[in-house]
Amino acid sequence: MHKKTAASSKGHFGHLTDDLLRHVLSFLPVADALQTCVLDTRWRDHWRRATSLLLIFDQSSFPSSERFKQLAKLFIHLRGNSPLDKCKIVGCLDDEEERTYKNTMLLIEYALKCQVKELLLSVAVDEDFEFEPLILDVPLISQHLKILHLERFELKRSTLNFSRCSVLEDLKMQHCNIDARRISSKSLKRLCFTNFCFFPEEFHIRIFVPGLISLQLDDHNGLTPSPEYMPSLETAYVCLHNNFYHSCRGNLQDCEYDDCSCHAYPVDQGVLLHGLSNAVNLELIGDTYTELLIYRWDLECCPIFDKLKTLSLSEWFTTIDLLCILQHSPVLEVLTLKLDSTKKGR
Numbered sequence: 001m002h003k004k005t006a007a008s009s010k011g012h013f014g015h016l017t018d019d020l021l022r023h024v025l026s027f028l029p030v031a032d033a034l035q036t037c038v039l040d041t042r043w044r045d046h047w048r049r050a051t052s053l054l055l056i057f058d059q060s061s062f063p064s065s066e067r068f069k070q071l072a073k074l075f076i077h078l079r080g081n082s083p084l085d086k087c088k089i090v091g092c093l094d095d096e097e098e099r100t101y102k103n104t105m106l107l108i109e110y111a112l113k114c115q116v117k118e119l120l121l122s123v124a125v126d127e128d129f130e131f132e133p134l135i136l137d138v139p140l141i142s143q144h145l146k147i148l149h150l151e152r153f154e155l156k157r158s159t160l161n162f163s164r165c166s167v168l169e170d171l172k173m174q175h176c177n178i179d180a181r182r183i184s185s186k187s188l189k190r191l192c193f194t195n196f197c198f199f200p201e202e203f204h205i206r207i208f209v210p211g212l213i214s215l216q217l218d219d220h221n222g223l224t225p226s227p228e229y230m231p232s233l234e235t236a237y238v239c240l241h242n243n244f245y246h247s248c249r250g251n252l253q254d255c256e257y258d259d260c261s262c263h264a265y266p267v268d269q270g271v272l273l274h275g276l277s278n279a280v281n282l283e284l285i286g287d288t289y290t291e292l293l294i295y296r297w298d299l300e301c302c303p304i305f306d307k308l309k310t311l312s313l314s315e316w317f318t319t320i321d322l323l324c325i326l327q328h329s330p331v332l333e334v335l336t337l338k339l340d341s342t343k344k345g346r
Contacts, residue, residue: 048078048079048080048082049082051082051083051084051085051086052084052085052086052087053084053086053087053088053111054088055072055075055087055088055089055090055091055107056088056089056090057090057091057092057124065092065093065094065103068092068103069094069103072103072106072107073103073106076106076107076110081113081114082114083114083115084111084114084115084116084117085116085117085118086116086117086118086119086120087111087114087116087118087119087120088120088121088122089104089107089108089111089119089120089121089122090122090123090124091103091104091107091121091122091123091124091134092104092123092124093123093132099132101123101134101135104123104134105134108121112140112141112142112145115142115143115144116142116144116145117144117145117146117147118145118146118147119145119147119148119149120149121134121148121149121150121151121153122150122151122152123151123152123153125152131152133152133153133154133175133176133177134152134153134154135153135154135156136150136153136154136155136156136159137156137157137158137159138158138159139158139159139161139162139163139164140159140162140164140165141164141165142164142165142168143165143166143167144167145165145167145168146167146168146169146170147168147169147170148165148168148170148171148172149170149171149172149173149174150171150172150173150174150176151173151174151175151176151195152174152175152176153173153176153177154176154177154179155173155176155177155178155179155180156179156180157179157180157181159180160178160180160182160183160184161182161184162183162184162185162187162188163184163185163186165185165187166187167187168185168187168188169187169188169189169190170188170189170190171185171188171190171191171192172190172191172192172194173192173193173194173197174194174195174196174197175195175196175197176193176197176198177197177198178197178198178199178200178205179200180205181203181205181206182205182206182207182208183205183206183207183208183209183225184208184209185208185209185211186209186210186211187211188209188211188212189211189212189213189214189232190212190213190214191207191209191212191214191215191216192214192215192216193216193217193218193219193220193225194216194218194219195219196219196220196221197219197220197221198220198221198222199220199221199222199223199224199225200222200223201222201223202223203223204223204224204225204226204271205223205225205226206225206226206227206228207225207226207227207228207275208228209227209228209230210228210229210230210231210232211230211232212227212230212232212233213232213233213234213235214233214234214235214236215227215230215233215235215236215237215238215276216236216237217236217237217238217239218237218238218239219239219241220241224240224271224272224294226270226271226272226275227272227275227276228275229274229275229278230275230276230278231278232278233276233278233279233280234279234280234281235279235280235281235282236276236279236281236282236283237283237285238272238276238283238284238285239283239285239286240285240286240294240295269301270297270298270300270301270303271294271297271298272294272295272298273295273298273299273302273303274298274301274303277303277304277305277306278306278307279305279307279308280307280308280309280310281308281309281310282305282308282310282311282312283311283312283313284311284312284313284314284317285313285314285338286314286316286317295317295321296321299321299324299325302324302325302328303328304328304330305325305328305329305332306329306330306331307331308329308331308332309331309332309333309334310332310333310334310336311325311329311332311334311335311336312335312336312337312338313325313335313336313337313338314338315337315338315339317337322337
């Protein structure tokens, strides 16, 4: 058997199809994928045609940022602009003094040039879990990008205008600093904020995504974002924690603290509930009095939830709050009250 294999010059992977070989390569970091060129003549071009790439910086593979820079430029030069279905980039600082991500940005631009459809972006974290966010201050431009996940980024104003990503459907942000007055996209269908994103403390970010189907707002700092009219919304999950800056314990008219978030509250239209009024499935969570303020303020001008069929609320909603929502939910079928972390009642 050994002689037969050697004679055929196919090696251990000789009977695999080209498509299967490229699928195997999609699971390898780029540094490892490049080394497969020495296995056999068949492998020389397979990594160039792989439609899924892992461009990951870690200290075990790249002892210095200079080595990462060399590999990034070599990879771009050798691979060309072959189309990509999926690309994951975990970048690193170019150097400790400048604190920039020039080489990582180069890879991001390259992925967009390759018409990538799914782009997962993050930056490396050291052993102490400290990191410098990558500042993104220009809008992304792509007619092919459908899925975008951002982790450990600082997003400036123009970046959150996704009008030039005409087919973008899925946007997820984790550990991101968001500095903008508006997030906008006409194509977006799923939007998720999680794992301690930071919103401004001076104003409520407006979310203009009229085609949104699913919204998740969880684990954030700063003033609560304010979604605008979303007629296609099916599912919304909102969990407010103690890090939200809604600390008023008086009323909106008599608050004596100039820096209290109640002064940024849009009294006439509310913050959250009007934007969520078309949801079919809605879950509203708040752990203490402070977190529930935003819900209570909105309930003073409670909208009609004329499509709502499934509603889940935390135990901090009072009878008055609950009654108000029920009176404005004419087709509600299932109500879940989360009494604590282990019990649920219906």
